[in-house]
Amino acid sequence: MTQSKALPQPIRFIKGGVLHTLHDVPPDRTLLEVLREDLHQTGTKEGCGEGDCGACTVVVGYLQGGKLQTHAVNSCIKLAHSLDGMALWTVEDLAAPGGRMHPAQEALVQCHGSQCGFCTPGFVMSMAALCEQAGQKPITRESAQQALSGNLCRCTGYRPILDAACQMQALPPMPLDSPALRQQLKALAKSVAADAASTRSAHPAYLAPTTLPNLLALRQAHPDAQLVAGCTDVGLWVTKQHRQFARVLDTTRVEELRQVDRYPHHIAIGAAVSLQDAFAALVKDRPQLQSFADRFAGLPVRNAGTLGGNVANGSPIGDSMPLLIALGSHIVLASTRGYREMPLESLYTGYRQTCMAADEVLAYIKVPRPQRGALARVYKISKRTEDDISAVCLALQLQIHKGQVTHASVGAGGVAATPARARATEAALRGQPWTEATVRAAMDTLRAEFSPISDMRASGDYRRQVLGNLLWRFWLESQGQFATDIHRLDLELQA
Ligand SMILES: Cc1cc2nc3c(=O)[nH]c(=O)nc-3n(C[C@H](O)[C@H](O)[C@H](O)COP(=O)(O)OP(=O)(O)OC[C@H]3O[C@@H](n4cnc5c(N)ncnc54)[C@H](O)[C@@H]3O)c2cc1C
Ligand code: FES
Ligand code: FES
Structure with a gap:
């Protein structure tokens, strides 16, 4: 794979109230490397180098609608160039x-x-x-x-x-925010935008377009560039697999992809919306998803990582996909040739493979709004409660009318080469009375539907067993808690 030689542009950020400008930083250098090795600021520590331990946590800040937004992120898996135009605090700056x-x-x-x-x-x-x-x-x-x-x-x-x-x-407060900092960030944003306009034709090594048409044009011009969003998956390819990227294309500045739009029948979540904000949008419609959202990684990873990155990465143990499949979500792929929409599960063609063309990006994830009488739950089974990857994930959405299952959609993770839809189980539930006998039969179908592998997280037999058990749990919960969900939803729909 060859890529045209491109020069990195400078990185500018405010740290400790001072504007820093760094030159010649390779596009795949991490923020932690820059801090410790280039700036010799060694207060920020390196533990795991993969986003798990938090020793490298720093705070980043940027203006949104004139207000300062601050987030804790892991500097070990954050590319230094993603900081251009932002404020940064490390332990030396407090x-x-x-x-x-x-x-x-x-x-x-x-x-x-x-x-x-x-x-x-x-x-x-x-x-x-x-x-x-x-x-x-x-x-x-x-x-x-x-x-x-x-x-x-x-x-x-x-x-x-x-x-x-x-x-x-x-204790007496010491806010990070100040009018002076906001002024500095505004001035910096202007010079970053002016530089971007003047170097647009030069196509530097770290491309961070701010509009969707620009992103699509750059994707078409540089299909070999490494596309990144929050870098919480890609960062590990750098730190653990020592992969190098001659050119990086960052989606996280693209305004259109950073928005959540609510429509009467669905919400459209831009691919570059952070996991934290995307889950907040999903939880707004379905409060029962809060505990699941809280168990996705740890907060610094949810602050940096995006929903689009989770979906596009296509890991069979990615957590959002079983849920999105069960909720009937569609995705929108975009390129300079136009848009195409499909059910989320149709994106995956094999282990970590998708039908996305080299010039396409994932633009939006469209999630239907809840329907009256719908029961939706998602269960994550992992060795640790917090900050751990699923061994099995099962998400279910059922519509029950007069005791009959009128609609069933079931998404599963950790049981096949891709995130999967449990079609046979859906068929076993659809049109049946919502009774224990139906559930027991569907549990057998669900256990037979997949042939999960054994690995360090769980054996195949365990995964199959747990799948059925989770459906049983859903049945038990449907006997009590769901009544409350439906009542709440009915009240909201009437309001
Ligand atoms: C400590 C830790 C804990 C984690 N815990 C969990 C967990 O509990 N559950 C879970 O599911 N995952 C977990 N992850 C994995 C990761 O955080 C998620 O997959 C995250 O959503 C990836 O998003 P990102 O923006 O960081 O993607 P990136 O790393 O930037 O990109 C990932 C892939 O998606 C592609 N991509 C990104 N955006 C687009 C786009 N718009 N169009 C096309 N392709 C795109 C990139 O090219 C790359 O191939 C964890 C990761 C870490 C480091
Ligand atoms: S060094 Fe462990 S999270 Fe970064
Ligand atoms: S690891 Fe020693 S104080 Fe936390």
Whole structure:
């Protein structure tokens, strides 16, 4: 595979109130490498190098509608060029000039939340992001747990760390946001846009278009460029497989792909919407999905990763796809030739293979709004509750009218080479009375429908067994909890 030689453009970002401009950074260099090796700022640590431990957590900031948005992300799997035009905070940037510590740091000291200290900079950054986002809203144990779901500590234990997170707000605040920073970011955005316009014909090594037509034109001109979104899958190809990319095409600045649009019959989620925002949109329609959303990776990965990246990557153990299949979602592929729409499951042609052409990108995921009387659930089975990949995932949506199943859609993950639709099981349910006998028969069908492999996460037999058990769980839950769901939905539809 050959690619024309392209020069990297500079990376500009505000760190510690100062504009940094870095030259000649290769397009596949990670932010952590830049911090530790180029800037010699070694406060940010490297643990796993794959987004799992949180030792490398930093906070990034950008303006949206004039407001500063801040997110904790993993610098080990973030490409440095994706930072162009943003603000960055590492553990070196939090204390006030006189040395007064940020409330996140002070609270950790007061609560004895650190021992060897290796994980501490990462925890501090996740806590600083939480403090910033909470503002006046109280930080609860639950919100602290969510914010720290991507940080591991091997020696202190989490109780004092969570105590510290809950106590930060009792200390004098030190906001990251300020009018001066917003001014700096505005000025920076102007110069980034001007540079992009002047170098457009040069096609540099890191391409970050801001409109869909530009993205599609660049995709057509550079089919060999590595397409990236949040880089939470691709980052591991760099850090673990040592893959190198001569040119990268980043989708995350494309305005059209960063939006969630709500229509009467569906919501359209842009492929570059973060997992966190995409799940928030899904949960708005179906609150029962919240606990599933919270179990997708940890917060820094959900902040950086996108729904489009999950779907396009096509992993058989990707979590969003079984759910999206069960909800009857469609995807829209785009190229300079036009758009094509298809049911999500039709995207996959084999193990990590899709029918996307070399000049196409995934543009939107269209998810139907809930129907009255629909029962929808998704179950994820993994070894750890938080921050773990599924061994099996099963999602079901049933429509029951006068005791009969009038519609059934079932999506499954971890049981085949691709995310799959359980068509035989759907047929076994459709038109049948919603009774224990129907469910028991459908459990047998579901267990026979797939031939899952055995691997380090689970044996094939276990996966088959669990599939059926999850359908049984759905049946049991339908006897109680669903009545509440339907009642709530009915009230909403009447309102
Ligand atoms: C610590 C950790 C935990 C994780 N936990 C989970 C989990 O619990 N469940 C789960 O399902 N996944 C998990 N993942 C995997 C990953 O976070 C998701 O797959 C994520 O959604 C990928 O999105 P991204 O934007 O980062 O994609 P990227 O890494 O940027 O891209 C992934 C692939 O999608 C392609 N792509 C991206 N956008 C488009 C587009 N618009 N059109 C066409 N192709 C595109 C890229 O070319 C690439 O091939 C985890 C990852 C990490 C590091
Ligand atoms: S080093 Fe472990 S998450 Fe980055
Ligand atoms: S203090 Fe040692 S790993 Fe957390």
